[in-house]
Amino acid sequence: MQLNQETRAFIERTGLAMERLNLTRTFGRLFGLLLVADRPVSLDDVVQVLRVSKASASTNARLCEQVGLTHQVSIPGDRRDYYEMLPGSFERVLAARLSTVHEMVRLAQEGLEAVDPDNVSAQTRLEEMREFYDFAAYKMNDMLTQWKRGERRRQPRKVLKE
Amino acid sequence: MQLNQETRAFIERTGLAMERLNLTRTFGRLFGLLLVADRPVSLDDVVQVLRVSKASASTNARLCEQVGLTHQVSIPGDRRDYYEMLPGSFERVLAARLSTVHEMVRLAQEGLEAVDPDNVSAQTRLEEMREFYDFAAYKMNDMLTQWKRGERRRQPRKVLKE
DNA sequence: TGAAACTTTCAAAACATTCTGAACGTACTT
DNA sequence: AAGTACGTTCAGAATGTTTTGAAAGTTTCA
Numbered sequence: 001m002q003l004n005q006e007t008r009a010f011i012e013r014t015g016l017a018m019e020r021l022n023l024t025r026t027f028g029r030l031f032g033l034l035l036v037a038d039r040p041v042s043l044d045d046v047v048q049v050l051r052v053s054k055a056s057a058s059t060n061a062r063l064c065e066q067v068g069l070t071h072q073v074s075i076p077g078d079r080r081d082y083y084e085m086l087p088g089s090f091e092r093v094l095a096a097r098l099s100t101v102h103e104m105v106r107l108a109q110e111g112l113e114a115v116d117p118d119n120v121s122a123q124t125r126l127e128e129m130r131e132f133y134d135f136a137a138y139k140m141n142d143m144l145t146q147w148k149r150g151e152r153r154r155q156p157r158k159v160l161k162e
Numbered sequence: 163m164q165l166n167q168e169t170r171a172f173i174e175r176t177g178l179a180m181e182r183l184n185l186t187r188t189f190g191r192l193f194g195l196l197l198v199a200d201r202p203v204s205l206d207d208v209v210q211v212l213r214v215s216k217a218s219a220s221t222n223a224r225l226c227e228q229v230g231l232t233h234q235v236s237i238p239g240d241r242r243d244y245y246e247m248l249p250g251s252f253e254r255v256l257a258a259r260l261s262t263v264h265e266m267v268r269l270a271q272e273g274l275e276a277v278d279p280d281n282v283s284a285q286t287r288l289e290e291m292r293e294f295y296d297f298a299a300y301k302m303n304d305m306l307t308q309w310k311r312g313e314r315r316r317q318p319r320k321v322l323k324e
Numbered sequence: 325t326g327a328a329a330c331t332t333t334c335a336a337a338a339c340a341t342t343c344t345g346a347a348c349g350t351a352c353t354t
Numbered sequence: 355a356a357g358t359a360c361g362t363t364c365a366g367a368a369t370g371t372t373t374t375g376a377a378a379g380t381t382t383c384a
Binding site: 216217 | 343346351352
Binding site for chain 2: 006007009010013014017020021022032035036037038039085087090091094100103107111113114116119120121122124125126128129131132133135136139142143146147152
């Protein structure tokens, strides 16, 4: 696969960015490659562009599939597996996040059941936690619904402090 | 620090839950302890309850402070440092997440500048990515604002598929 | 059926992270 | 000033994760 120098640099930056999110650099580079590819990507493409072993390419490609980032594609007259990022990947990733938010709600509930009834500060904290994540889950749901409905007008750019 | 058996079990579950979110088990246990404590927690408490070295207790306690989970507390006549989880921790954690969402927007923008102008599929994908995370950032901001304003009515429970 | 073209699996190696004990620094107390 | 109580740092140990090469598995096709 032909990629210009800037594009290769972008792939590396993606690797680093994903590393910061606690994913692996290789996985992140693959994500970058999938973003910029102008056609479905084969395992050999991954090996060639990312300079990793075929084993690693295979493992990470399957991971992408698992988390809903890619779909498998086949090409007539070709036996290889191809992977492609389809529209809607981002919302699928976010939807998966929802379940971790629900887990926080559940955890808080378990805490409330475990602590002594006279431990007021813990009760208060755990209630805040439960309310917060419950609220967050609700809002995330909302957001996904709106996005899927196409209510996605681009927000006016503004400077935000980090 | 006295903790009943259930509460100790809760701390362990918190450790495991945080591990699933790519944090360390020790950090997660500390989070659990801070949630259920009925008074500010000292390093010695951490050592005693979590059975970790003082070094690890110190490192992880400082990490909690860094990410805005705890505040330092001092007690008259006591030289030790105490840590306590204050209200608003959860929103601080989420606010920190916002910056990673912004990074995704920036990354997508960089991609758009890097790929060949005739690579339409990449352009489309990267635009979707930029729009999505931009939208997400906007909605997260909204959510935080509403939460802080107290618009946090508990949502009716409903069953959601994992 | 057998060879060719692929992908997956697996044990070991490379690498990265986290924890520990010990040493050190600092600030109180007597 | 010396002793004590505390927190931090650091090198090395323990542990966990990812990648690799090699071998095995699968599918296609002649």
